[in-house]
Amino acid sequence: MVDPRTSIIDERMRGIDRIIAVSSGKGGVGKSLVAATLALTLAKKGFSVGLFDLDFTSPSTHIILGIEGVQPKEEKGIVPPIVHGIKYMSIVYYSGEHVSPLRGVDVSNALIELLSITRWGKLDFLVIDMPPGIGDATLDLIRLIRNIEFLIVTTPSQLAFETVRKLVSLLKELKIPVVGVVENMKMNDSKTVQQQTMKLSVEFLGEIPYDSKVEEAIGKTNKLLDTVLAKKLENISDLLRCSKPKRRQG
Amino acid sequence: MVDPRTSIIDERMRGIDRIIAVSSGKGGVGKSLVAATLALTLAKKGFSVGLFDLDFTSPSTHIILGIEGVQPKEEKGIVPPIVHGIKYMSIVYYSGEHVSPLRGVDVSNALIELLSITRWGKLDFLVIDMPPGIGDATLDLIRLIRNIEFLIVTTPSQLAFETVRKLVSLLKELKIPVVGVVENMKMNDSKTVQQQTMKLSVEFLGEIPYDSKVEEAIGKTNKLLDTVLAKKLENISDLLRCSKPKRRQG
Numbered sequence A, B: 001m002v003d004p005r006t007s008i009i010d011e012r013m014r015g016i017d018r019i020i021a022v023s024s025g026k027g028g029v030g031k032s033l034v035a036a037t038l039a040l041t042l043a044k045k046g047f048s049v050g051l052f053d054l055d056f057t058s059p060s061t062h063i064i065l066g067i068e069g070v071q072p073k074e075e076k077g078i079v080p081p082i083v084h085g086i087k088y089m090s091i092v093y094y095s096g097e098h099v100s101p102l103r104g105v106d107v108s109n110a111l112i113e114l115l116s117i118t119r120w121g122k123l124d125f126l127v128i129d130m131p132p133g134i135g136d137a138t139l140d141l142i143r144l145i146r147n148i149e150f151l152i153v154t155t156p157s158q159l160a161f162e163t164v165r166k167l168v169s170l171l172k173e174l175k176i177p178v179v180g181v182v183e184n185m186k187m188n189d190s191k192t193v194q195q196q197t198m199k200l201s202v203e204f205l206g207e208i209p210y211d212s213k214v215e216e217a218i219g220k221t222n223k224l225l226d227t228v229l230a231k232k233l234e235n236i237s238d239l240l241r242c243s244k245p246k247r248r249q250g
Helices: A005-012 A031-044 A104-117 A136-144 A158-173 A192-199 A213-217 A221-225 A228-241 B005-012 B031-044 B104-117 B136-144 B158-173 B192-199 B213-217 B221-225 B228-241
Strands: A016-024 A049-053 A086-090 A123-129 A148-154 A178-186 A204-209 B016-024 B049-053 B086-090 B123-129 B148-154 B178-186 B204-209
Touching: A005 A104, A005 A136, A016 A031, A016 A158, A031 A049, A031 A086, A031 A123, A031 A148, A031 A178, A031 A221, A031 A228, A104 A136, A104 B104, A148 A158, A158 A178, A158 A192, A178 A192, A178 A228, A192 A204, A204 A228, A213 A221, A221 A228, B005 B104, B005 B136, B016 B031, B016 B158, B031 B049, B031 B086, B031 B123, B031 B148, B031 B178, B031 B221, B031 B228, B104 B136, B148 B158, B158 B178, B158 B192, B178 B192, B178 B228, B192 B204, B204 B228, B213 B221, B221 B228
Parallel strands: A016 A123, A016 A148, A049 A086, A049 A123, A148 A178, A178 A204, B016 B123, B016 B148, B049 B086, B049 B123, B148 B178, B178 B204
Antiparallel strands: none
């Protein structure tokens, strides 16, 4: 079951201390916003941070961070450009802004290639913006990235949490560490998601209130760092640092 | 390029007047809520309506409509049960509530099988809750269902609309009719989405304000029909009836 290409990927990721896969049970919960802002926040604190957008269904961190006119450099692989203090790489550099979507096998090949060629160098954190849900691509990434840990984003919606339940079960079955659940776009003070998360024996990392300023801050990192979302993610990034799991053995 | 199984599917869908695929560029925009409530609304108006949940990524219309304890009946195929006046069929009856997701080819096979065995009989409308985005499953369904028309749900978010733009381009390229775009979870009176939709030469069907009562109404159809969402969808369903496209020729 070991893919020979995983050893190349292992080699490429050897200098990375923590790989945080920002994931969700379903789309539209703010996963990409959390991933991009978390990376910004960690960089602001002085960590060396990479952000890797692998959400082939709708890559958007380049829009969120207003990244334009930079391109990765080819040099014995691909060297990600540094933008806003973050080493940045995205599947858009591979697929472009094409209308025609990548289909199944192509997605898998694109992920393997991106993982195999990107030279991150030394990093404290690599934040990955994952595809939403438990599709083929998520399963591929779990198989390919040895030390992946999951940070799960949800909303207060019952429908969103049902999918989180499935994702957590799957991750437990596969023995993948879950650093915790973040409840995003909160509009009241219900504790349901917090309680349900704790029932799953998963850490509840905190809630982020709905903030209408976030929409205006898209593309403008200064404004983004000034949102409630960013402030909350600062606290959450402190929690992250205390929760390093044991490494899986290869 | 014609799949022999499409002729069986054509036969199964022959008695259906309109097939409305409720779709979205990305997840989390309320697609399933709109699909389920639209079906309810049309049934309330006296139309014969089917609801077909093919969102394999997170089937949820059975939760939204509070459907429990009914099962489709085997009888020269599968006869969907009638729930709240709607003929109802879902991929959950196929995949169950399993944690392990269906993978690529299995999804494709499940869709083909469900389309081939379900006996809808005569219907004015079949509402399909589509998988989000432009993945393999969406492309499969476009290929398999001859007279499919798309109703696209978005939110005011710029990130959501960027994915709508791609979906509309793809549908135009494939010559699939788009009945229009619905803007869901609106919190202010911006006209951006409306204007951008019109620029794509697609009809803007209306906006649905964010309504915190919807979350409480999940699983309770009486409450659901009493939401602003349902009222707005009544207007939209009137527009739907005036917009029947010419049939594609096989």
